[in-house]
Amino acid sequence: MRYRLRIEYDGTDFCGFQIQGKGERTVQGTLEQAIGQVAGVAVRVHGAGRTDTGVHASGQVVHFEAAWSLPTEKIADALNVLLPPDLSVRSAEEASEGFHARFDATSRTYRYAILNRQARSALLARFAHYERRPLDVAQMARAAQELTGSLDFAAFGAPEEPGRSTVRTLDRFVVRRHRDVVLVSVRGNAFLRSQVRAMVGTLLLVGRGKLGPDDVRQIRQSRSRANCPALAPAKGLCLVRVDYDGIRFGAEDRRK
Numbered sequence: 001m002r003y004r005l006r007i008e009y010d011g012t013d014f015c016g017f018q019i020q021g022k023g024e025r026t027v028q029g030t031l032e033q034a035i036g037q038v039a040g041v042a043v044r045v046h047g048a049g050r051t052d053t054g055v056h057a058s059g060q061v062v063h064f065e066a067a068w069s070l071p072t073e074k075i076a077d078a079l080n081v082l083l084p085p086d087l088s089v090r091s092a093e094e095a096s097e098g099f100h101a102r103f104d105a106t107s108r109t110y111r112y113a114i115l116n117r118q119a120r121s122a123l124l125a126r127f128a129h130y131e132r133r134p135l136d137v138a139q140m141a142r143a144a145q146e147l148t149g150s151l152d153f154a155a156f157g158a159p160e161e162p163g164r165s166t167v168r169t170l171d172r173f174v175v176r177r178h179r180d181v182v183l184v185s186v187r188g189n190a191f192l193r194s195q196v197r198a199m200v201g202t203l204l205l206v207g208r209g210k211l212g213p214d215d216v217r218q219i220r221q222s223r224s225r226a227n228c229p230a231l232a233p234a235k236g237l238c239l240v241r242v243d244y245d246g247i248r249f250g251a252e253d254r255r256k
Contacts, residue, residue, distance in 0.1 A: 003075065004063050004095040006249050007031070010086040011056040012126050012235065018050045027051070027087060031062065034082040038075075039066040048101040048242040049108055050160070052194060054234030056127060059109075059241040061249075063101040091249055101242075107171075108191065109241040112184040112200045112232065116177070128181065129236035135207030137182055141175040143206040143213040144184070146220060147199055148173045154223040156199050157192025166192060166223075175203065182207075187241075197237060201230030 007027075015024035019032075028045050035043045048061040070078060075092035083089070113128035115121055120130050147153075147170060154166040172187040184200050202219065205211045211229070219227045 001067065002063060002065050002095045002097055002099060003072070003092060004061065004099060004101065005031075005075075005079075005092050006090045007060050007062060008058045008088050008090055009056060009060070010126065011051060011054050013086060014053065016051060016053045016055070017047050017057075017060070027057075027060075028062075030084065030087055031079075032064075034079050035064060035066065037082055038070060038078050039068050041066070046101050048105045049191075049239050051237075051239055052197075052234055055237045055239070056235075057239040059249075060239050061101045061105070061242040061244075063095055063099055093249075104244055105190075105242050106245055107187050107189055107241075107243045108239065109172075109185065109187040109243075110191070110196045111238050111240045112186075112196065112236045113238070114182040114184070114200075114204070114236060115180060116182050117180040124181075126235060127238070129233050131182075131204065131207075133208055135182055135204070136209065137175055137177045137207065139209075139213070140182075140184075140203045140207045143203055143211070143216040144173040144175050144186075144199075146213055146217040151220060152223055153192055153195055153220065155219050155225060155228050156202075157195035158225070159192055168192065168195070194231060197232045197234065198228050198230075200232040200236070202228060204232060205229055 009027055014027050017027045019026050019029045032043055032045050043064045043066050045062050045064045072094055076089040079089045115124050115128040115130045116135050150169040152167050168188050168190055170188040174185045176183055202216055
């Protein structure tokens with residue numbers, strides 16, 4: 001039977017999502033170990049997104065196959081007993097045999113948090129990038145529109161496999177301030193490695209007045225990774241949602 005999980009994790013102490021084969025602590029490896037304990041056999045977990053070291057998730061989706069007698073409604077509780085405090089299963093359900101968490105996803109939404117005030121925060125230190133200097137959020141929002149649409153993002157990242165297309169479609173790119181926190185939300189059909197962090201790093205320079213929207217357009221059009229000026233720290237980034245045609249996750253999503 002194939003199952004689909006929606007999980008969340010604090011990525012601070014994980015070496016990314018994907019197993020690397022060198023004994024590092026990863027989300028995939030930790031989850032596979034817990035599922036294997038419940039199932040009694042080794043399983044392979046497939047994720048919708050391969051988040052980098054230090055990147056968080058509140059809406060990551062994974063799938064796996066297991067033959068067990070455990071009722072589906074008991075899966076999340078059974079796994080959460082075994083999982084560490086920084087990794088949790090939010091919901092579990094049966095999936096069709098052909099479902100694939102990564103290849104069936106129609107969009108992914110990331111959110112980047114920037115704490116923008118004089119004093120640093122003890123509570124947000126693990127989940128937001130601290131920026132003491134004032135940021136021009138209006139200019140950042142204008143520059144974000146230069147990165148919206150079906151575009152070649154070679155200047156901001158690399159594909160998982162060399163030689164693959166670097167064209168991606170971003171249909172939502174919003175920059176807004178909520179009190180002391182600047183939130184950057186971006187939704188796309190897929191992303192290149194470190195693309196969101198590279199785009200946010202560039203927007204931070206716009207917010208500081210070092211670049212303008214025209215500069216961002218020129219960087220994108222250059223298609224050269226060497227022209228990308230900065231990479232925002234991983235800790236501010238969170239994978240908040242993965243969407244699929246015809247699939248809703250739990251009562252939480254049905255109420256929206």
